[in-house]
Amino acid sequence: MSMTFGIVVGSRGFFPGHLAATGRDHMISAVEKAGHKCTVLGLEDTQHGAVQSFEDARKCAALFKKHADDIDGIIVTLPNFGEERPIADTIRLSGLKVPTLIQATPDDPQKMSIQWRRDSFCGKMSACNNLRQYGIRYSLTKSHCVDPLSDEFQDDLARFSATCRIVGGLRGLRIGAIGARPQAFNTVRYSEKLLEAAGISVITLDLSEILGRVSRLDDGASIVTDKVNAIKNYITVEGVPHPAILRQAKLAAVTEEWMREVDVSISAIQCWTSLEENYGVVPCTMMSMMSSKLMSSACEVDVCGLIGMHMLALASGTPSALLDWNNNYGTNANKAVCFHCSNLPKEFFKNYKMDFQEIIAGTVGKDNTYGTVDGLIKSGHMTYIRVSTDDTSGRICGYVGEGKFTDDPLETFGGAGVVEIPNMQKLLRYICENGFEHHVAANFSSVSEAIIDASRQYLGWDFHLHE
Numbered sequence: 001m002s003m004t005f006g007i008v009v010g011s012r013g014f015f016p017g018h019l020a021a022t023g024r025d026h027m028i029s030a031v032e033k034a035g036h037k038c039t040v041l042g043l044e045d046t047q048h049g050a051v052q053s054f055e056d057a058r059k060c061a062a063l064f065k066k067h068a069d070d071i072d073g074i075i076v077t078l079p080n081f082g083e084e085r086p087i088a089d090t091i092r093l094s095g096l097k098v099p100t101l102i103q104a105t106p107d108d109p110q111k112m113s114i115q116w117r118r119d120s121f122c123g124k125m126s127a128c129n130n131l132r133q134y135g136i137r138y139s140l141t142k143s144h145c146v147d148p149l150s151d152e153f154q155d156d157l158a159r160f161s162a163t164c165r166i167v168g169g170l171r172g173l174r175i176g177a178i179g180a181r182p183q184a185f186n187t188v189r190y191s192e193k194l195l196e197a198a199g200i201s202v203i204t205l206d207l208s209e210i211l212g213r214v215s216r217l218d219d220g221a222s223i224v225t226d227k228v229n230a231i232k233n234y235i236t237v238e239g240v241p242h243p244a245i246l247r248q249a250k251l252a253a254v255t256e257e258w259m260r261e262v263d264v265s266i267s268a269i270q271c272w273t274s275l276e277e278n279y280g281v282v283p284c285t286m287m288s289m290m291s292s293k294l295m296s297s298a299c300e301v302d303v304c305g306l307i308g309m310h311m312l313a314l315a316s317g318t319p320s321a322l323l324d325w326n327n328n329y330g331t332n333a334n335k336a337v338c339f340h341c342s343n344l345p346k347e348f349f350k351n352y353k354m355d356f357q358e359i360i361a362g363t364v365g366k367d368n369t370y371g372t373v374d375g376l377i378k379s380g381h382m383t384y385i386r387v388s389t390d391d392t393s394g395r396i397c398g399y400v401g402e403g404k405f406t407d408d409p410l411e412t413f414g415g416a417g418v419v420e421i422p423n424m425q426k427l428l429r430y431i432c433e434n435g436f437e438h439h440v441a442a443n444f445s446s447v448s449e450a451i452i453d454a455s456r457q458y459l460g461w462d463f464h465l466h467e
Contacts, residue, residue, distance in 0.1 A: 001317050003072040003161055005031055006064045006098075007040035008090050010082025010127065011050035016115055020048040023079020023105055023148070030148040031075070034157050039067045057086040061093035073164035074100040076138075077148060081123030088130040099167055099458055100138040101160045102127060103153065106145035121145055137457045139163060162315040162450035167458045169314035170307075173200045176259050179207035179270025181301045187437045188302040191389040194396055195303070198459065202303060203262050207270050211279055213254040219246060223253040234289055234346065235373060236353040244281055244370035245354075251279070252286035259295075266296045268306045276364045282357045282371040287343035291319050298322045299343055300439075308385040308398065308441035311454070316383075316445035319345035324438055325431070326416075329408065334424045338405075338442065341372050342415025347444070349375040349415070358413045377417025379407045384421075384442045385451060386431075387461075396459070399436065400451045401427065401466030405444075427466045 007027055011020035024040065031038050041049045041063060046056045064071060074096065076087055091100060104120035111117070121144065131138050141156040175195075181188055192202045217224060227249035231237065237245055259267060267290065269283055276282060287297035294313050298306035302322065309320035321344040327337035341357050352375030361369045382405055387398040403421035410418055419442075421427060430436075448465060455463040 002035050004037040004070045006071045006074045007038050008076045008087055009050040010078045010087050011052050012081040012083050013052055015080035017048050019079045020050040023077055024049045026148045027077040030153055039071055051086045051090055052083045053086055057089035060090045064094035064096055072168055073098045076102050078104040078120040078123050081119040082127055084126040084130040087127050088134040091136050092134055099164050102138050103141050104145045139453050159450050162447050163453045165314040166311050166454035171199050174264045175202050176264035176267040177202050177204045177301055177303055182272045185300045188300050190304045191391050194389045198396055203264050207274055210254055214250045217250050224249050227253045240354050240370050247281040248285050248371050251283055266306055266310050268298045268301045268303045270301050271299045273360055276360050276368045280368040282369050284343035284372045285354055288345050288373045292345040296320055302439050304387045305439040305441055308387040312385055312441055312443035315447035315450045316443050319347045320441050320443040321348050322439055322441050325440055329418050335418055335420045338419050339414055339416040344373055344415040348377050350378045351375050377405050379405050380444045381446055382442050383445050383447050384440050386436050386440050388436055395462050397462040399464040400448045402448050
């Protein structure tokens with residue numbers, strides 16, 4: 001996922017200028033090594049291409065404004081102490097509201113003469129102090145000083161890139177909420193107004209409108225036959241009646257068509273049990289296919305659970321799933337069973353197939369519940385997250401942490417796996433004490449630090465990191 005970063009090279013005049021010149025080159029090399037692009041002053045624009053005065057700040061800000069639509073984040077590199085105020089002036093004058101990373105290059109104890117001394121260690125504090133005064137939010141590297149050409153900085157850059165994708169991806173996000181919250185799921189209530197204030201819009205559609213569109217769609221329409229083929233290429237459908245596949249295809253076709261019409265990126269859909277009773281299918285395969293394409297889709301109209309899925313997908317570039325914290329796993333206090341019926345993307349499974357939904361089938365009949373994605377979740381490291389709106393405090397909040405899916409044996413139906421999380425009883429107590437929902441989003445990645453950085457530094461959300 002290539003991104004573009006605006007580079008601010010800090011330099012203070014009475015420090016060695018050659019350090020600014022090489023520092024600029026090193027940062028450009030580091031960013032390009034990670035597969036990203038740079039927007040940076042040229043050597044002909046200012047002395048060493050650095051920002052050392054208000055006039056330099058104006059030039060750099062003008063450059064950033066010119067490329068504002070392309071810049072995903074700003075990186076301030078301090079190859080020497082740096083002029084603190086022009087750095088802050090540059091960002092303020094640019095008008096950019098993107099994440100900013102502060103990097104300081106370490107001194108070499110063998111090169112502390114006036115020709116080589118950097119003092120970036122100290123300059124970083126002054127730069128951060130000024131940014132704080134200006135009300136500009138910023139991110140930090142893991143170590144106070146880090147060589148831009150090091151592997152450690154590549155890790156810092158990867159984490160910062162994820163932060164930028166989260167912040168940028170949530171800005172102006174439009175979510176499709178299809179159908180009403182099921183009566184039995186008070187737990188997924190949320191505040192549209194708090195989300196709107198955070199720049200996230202919820203676009204609603206009554207389930208009857210989707211079913212009305214489906215009823216007017218001919219079985220032989222090209223968008224239907226295309227979707228039937230897509231389903232068969234996505235999942236094994238052996239033993240599933242063709243009418244159930246056709247219903248799934250028509251539902252998918254009209255849902256994605258509506259999403260394009262109203263320009264929504266992700267969706268939360270009513271399922272339990274209106275679709276089964278009134279249309280004769282569960283939407284799981286359709287939702288799994290969308291999540292697999294990074295168009296995250298959550299059931300039970302869990303809009304906040306969907307936002308968690310989307311944040312993970314933005315950070316990692318890989319599909320997310322929404323699961324229940326569902327069962328204990330024997331007497332192991334750090335393990336649990338995570339489960340859904342399921343609509344998990346195929347990337348989560350060891351093996352998978354389309355089947356019927358065993359729980360709802362007992363009420364509405366087997367033939368009306370085909371479409372689930374059934375299988376065991378594969379093992380691997382994962383990040384989990386829950387987003388919630390706390391109406392009483394007027395805040396968006398959540399928690400995030402990391403663990404792993406294991407290879408522990410499990411005989412059940414739907415999509416399920418055993419998860420192991422350090423100090424899990426402490427996490428479960430935190431969930432219950434704070435009244436969080438029973439749903440949790442998961443992703444095969446390690447992005448909790450980026451989630452915390454984005455939520456606390458830039459979004460202003462109250463997020464807890466489980467450690």
